[in-house]
Amino acid sequence: MYSQSCRLILHTLASFGLSFNVYEKDLVFHSYLSRIIVFEDPVVFHSNFFTIFNNNCESVIVFCPRSYINKFDLNEICASNSSISQSSINESIQKLLPGFKYRLGFCGKYFNQSTRHDENRAFIRLLESKKLFMWFPHTFSHLQPHNFSFSKLEAEFKLNFQFAHKYKLPVEPGYAISPHHSGVYPTYDVLYSLWKSIWGVNITATEEYPYLTAPRRHAFVYNDVRVLPRYLTGLYTHTLKKTLYPGGDAGFYDAVEQSSVLSIILNPITIIMTHMGNYGGESLGTSAVNHLFSTITKYTNIQMKTNNTHYLANIYFSYFPSDVSPIWSNPCMKKRHRNINPFAKNCSQFPNIVIVGPQKTGTTALLRFLSVHPLIQTSIPQKSTFEETQFFSNNNSYARGLSFYLQMFPKRKNLSMLLVEKSADYFDKSMVPFRIKSLLGRRVHIVIVLRDPVIRAHSMFLHLQAHGFKIASFEHVFNNASLRDRILTKGLCSRKIARWLHSFPTKQVHFVDGEKLITNPQDALNTLQESLKISAINYTELIYFNSKKGFFCLKNKKCLGPSKGRLKKAPHLTEETKHILKDFFLHDTQALKEIFSKYRLKPMSWF
Numbered sequence: 168m169y170s171q172s173c174r175l176i177l178h179t180l181a182s183f184g185l186s187f188n189v190y191e192k193d194l195v196f197h198s199y200l201s202r203i204i205v206f207e208d209p210v211v212f213h214s215n216f217f218t219i220f221n222n223n224c225e226s227v228i229v230f231c232p233r234s235y236i237n238k239f240d241l242n243e244i245c246a247s248n249s250s251i252s253q254s255s256i257n258e259s260i261q262k263l264l265p266g267f268k269y270r271l272g273f274c275g276k277y278f279n280q281s282t283r284h285d286e287n288r289a290f291i292r293l294l295e296s297k298k299l300f301m302w303f304p305h306t307f308s309h310l311q312p313h314n315f316s317f318s319k320l321e322a323e324f325k326l327n328f329q330f331a332h333k334y335k336l337p338v339e340p341g342y343a344i345s346p347h348h349s350g351v352y353p354t355y356d357v358l359y360s361l362w363k364s365i366w367g368v369n370i371t372a373t374e375e376y377p378y379l380t381a382p383r384r385h386a387f388v389y390n391d392v393r394v395l396p397r398y399l400t401g402l403y404t405h406t407l408k409k410t411l412y413p414g415g416d417a418g419f420y421d422a423v424e425q426s427s428v429l430s431i432i433l434n435p436i437t438i439i440m441t442h443m444g445n446y447g448g449e450s451l452g453t454s455a456v457n458h459l460f461s462t463i464t465k466y467t468n469i470q471m472k473t474n475n476t477h478y479l480a481n482i483y484f485s486y487f488p489s490d491v492s493p494i495w496s497n498p499c500m501k502k503r504h505r506n507i508n509p510f511a512k513n514c515s516q517f518p519n520i521v522i523v524g525p526q527k528t529g530t531t532a533l534l535r536f537l538s539v540h541p542l543i544q545t546s547i548p549q550k551s552t553f554e555e556t557q558f559f560s561n562n563n564s565y566a567r568g569l570s571f572y573l574q575m576f577p578k579r580k581n582l583s584m585l586l587v588e589k590s591a592d593y594f595d596k597s598m599v600p601f602r603i604k605s606l607l608g609r610r611v612h613i614v615i616v617l618r619d620p621v622i623r624a625h626s627m628f629l630h631l632q633a634h635g636f637k638i639a640s641f642e643h644v645f646n647n648a649s650l651r652d653r654i655l656t657k658g659l660c661s662r663k664i665a666r667w668l669h670s671f672p673t674k675q676v677h678f679v680d681g682e683k684l685i686t687n688p689q690d691a692l693n694t695l696q697e698s699l700k701i702s703a704i705n706y707t708e709l710i711y712f713n714s715k716k717g718f719f720c721l722k723n724k725k726c727l728g729p730s731k732g733r734l735k736k737a738p739h740l741t742e743e744t745k746h747i748l749k750d751f752f753l754h755d756t757q758a759l760k761e762i763f764s765k766y767r768l769k770p771m772s773w774f
Contacts, residue, residue, distance in 0.1 A: 263460040270301035272344050275330030276308040294334060302336040304328070304343050304366055311349035312358040313509040320357055324365040342476045343368045348507055351394060352376040352387075353498035354568050355509040359390040370476050372397050377496055377605075379503055386483055387493035389568065393480045408449050423455045424462055492562065495569055495606045509570075515582060516573045517607060518546070520699070522589030523599075523667075524616030525657050527626040528681045532718075532727065533616055534589045536692055539709055539721060542701060546575050546588035555590040559602045569606075585701065594663055600670035612699055613671055617759075618681030619773035620658035620752040621745060627654045629737050641744050655751060661758035673766050680771050688719045 271293075279290050306312065307326040315323070331338050343362055345351050350358035351373040362368035372395040376385060384396035412419040484491060498504045499514035508514075520543075524530045531554075538545045548554035558564050558572045576586050593599045594615070603611065624641075631653065632638055644650045667676060677698045683691040689706040696703045713720045720726040740748075756774070763770050 263457070263464055268299070268301060270303055270339055270342075272303050272305045273327065273331065273336065274305045274307055274309045274346075275327050278330070297334070297336055300337070301339040302331065303339050304331065306346055309346050311346055311507065313350040313353075313355045313507055315357075317357045317361070321361055321365070324361050328365055339476065341367055341369045343371055345371065345373075348373045348375045350507070350509060352493075353504055353508050353510060354389050354570075356390070356568070356570055357509075359392055362392065363390070368392060370395065370480050374398070375503065375507070377494065378501055386480075386487065386490045388484075388491045389493060389566075393484070395480060395483060409451065409454075412451075419451065419454075420458055423458050492566060493568075494602065495565075495572075497606055497608060498569065500608065510573065513573050515579055516576050516586070517610075518576065518586040518588050519610065520585060520587040520612045520614060521593065521603060521607070522587065522614045522616065523593040524591060524679075524681070525594055525618070525623060525660065526591045527623050527630060528591075528616045528618040529679075529684045530589050530591050530616050532688070533614070533679060533684060534587065535721065535724075535727065536688060536706065536710065537587055539724070540696075540701070540704055542583060543585050543587055544577050544579065546586070547577060549575060552590075555592075556588045557590045557592060559599045559606075560590060560592045560596045565602065594660075595657060597666065600667050604670045609675070612675055612677060613667060614677045614679060614695065614699075615664070615667065616679045616681050616684065617660060617664075617771055619771075620660070620756065621740075621748040622682070622773075623658050624654050624748055624752075625737075625740055627657075641747065655748075658752065659755045661755045661762060664759060664762055668762070668766060673768065678768060678771070680773075682771070682773050685718065 279287055281287050304327050307323045310323060312320050343366055345358060351371055352375045369391060370393050374384065374397040376387060376394065376396065384398065386393065386395045409416050409419045414421065497517065498508040498510050505511060522530050522534055534545055537543050546556050549556060556575045564571065579586065628638060628644065638644060638650060644654050677695060679691055679695055688710055692706045693703060709722055710719050711722055713726055716726050760770065760774050
């Protein structure tokens with residue numbers, strides 16, 4: 168009873184001699200057992216992780232109105248965890264995967280609180296058989312962590328800890344699951360902190376990263392907790408009987424094969440889960456597990472065996488070491504994320520404008536000029552990073568997550584205000600455009616400041632001299648790899664501009680001519696206001712030329728410090744040095760011109 172599409176793919180793979188073994192593929196089958204107590208819809212026993220060829224199968228027993236498991240269902244579940252089977256299905260599961268074992272999650276508040284005697288007997292049966300399972304903590308009363316304060320959540324965890332201690336549950340060290348994935352992704356720092364301090368959690372799982380319908384979900388590490396990905400099986404909360412499944416028996420088995428088996432084939436590591444209610448009544452969960460194992464055994468040579476969650480995580484990150492660092496997306500953009508979003512009150516706090524550009528092109532001056540616009544608020548200066556946020560470019564800052572980033576911005580005075588940040592080093596780092604796009608998406612405007620590379624190189628030369636670098640001449644620069652990189656190579660912009668324009672459409676990218684920003688900032692700012700489609704203010708009345716400083720300043724505001732405007736006071740470059748520098752930047756400038764022509768952008772004045 169195998170679907171045609173599944174058989175075709177499996178046979179095709181077999182025809183190419185593709186083999187699967189413990190070293191090549193890992194599968195985790197997560198299955199939610201049905202709810203067993205009728206009381207306020209809390210999850211009480213949320214099971215998790217039996218391991219298939221190195222990895223684990225997760226199940227959950229939860230409390231829910233109108234759907235429960237009685238002691239006979241518990242007998243079936245216990246039999247599937249025992250070498251002494253009481254049904255042909257469970258005997259088959261044990262034969263296919265010796266040592267198969269559910270790991271059960273628990274919310275202790277509703278234990279033995281049912282008005283139904285058969286449900287309470289099921290509880291007694293479950294605790295009598297507790298050693299047949301491994302256990303992990305949920306929350307005491309199934310609350311969603313992102314909705315609660317530190318003290319409330321701490322009390323929940325401590326009560327559940329006491330419950331586990333009272334009944335001597337064999338809790339698997341270091342593993343937990345959050346109700347409805349709340350606080351796991353989007354991340355809630357309080358949850359991660361209390362997980363670690365009370366339960367010592369360092370592994371969890373979610374189906375929400377990067378989002379539910381992603382072609383391939385990923386793992387990530389946050390606050391030293393490894394978060395593993397999960398997939399679906401085609402079984403849902405309402406899937407209680409095969410006769411109610413679309414297509415009946417055939418539809419049920421086809422869904423298991425197409426959702427689960429193909430996921431295993433197409434993903435090196437696959438965590439698959441069923442839902443609540445699938446283990447009561449006709450026990451579709453157990454049937455799905457058995458059918459999945461049988462299909463794998465019949466059509467592949469995958470070797471299956473049980474192991475713990477820590478081994479699973481080690482295997483996963485050995486295959487995908489780059490998944491250690493998460494890619495943050497906007498938690499306010501997708502409905503499912505909004506429902507479990509600890510940042511719901513801060514959705515308006517993400518910036519609208521990000522200013523980038525090579526160092527010494529005028530990004531600081533531009534931010535300062537924009538700060539006087541009545542509709543613009545700038546990021547809060549960060550002392551540790553030269554007043555910039557540097558969130559997307561600094562891996563340590565980025566790993567700290569969105570709560571850390573949002574703290575860098577003032578609260579909007581009103582919804583019409585635009586939040587702006589700038590970090591010069593965003594321009595160079597290859598991962599930054601992707602990170603910004605993932606988080607800020609179509610709502611952000613990228614402002615790029617470019618300057619004549621020869622003049623910028625001279626400015627950077629003087630900047631480093633002023634900071635104690637002993638640089639006698641540009642000949643010294645060319646012969647020193649570090650200086651060459653900082654003064655010359657960082658002025659090569661064509662590939663970096665191509666990367667930004669590959670990540671964002673031209674309607675979201677705005678260029679500022681750095682030479683005009685220095686010589687005629689009013690005109691440059693008027694052009695930018697028009698490009699950003701924000702109400703224009705008259706910068707002529709706000710900006711004046713400070714002859715003593717040698718550059719433009721804001722009226723009634725303190726001028727920029729002595730690190731700015733050095734070119735006005737420095738000796739001019741010799742014609743020979745200019746020629747050498749122009750020759751160095753020649754091909755890059757030509758490539759930049761071609762990019763501007765391709766995208767029909769207004770050329771820089773220094774082209």
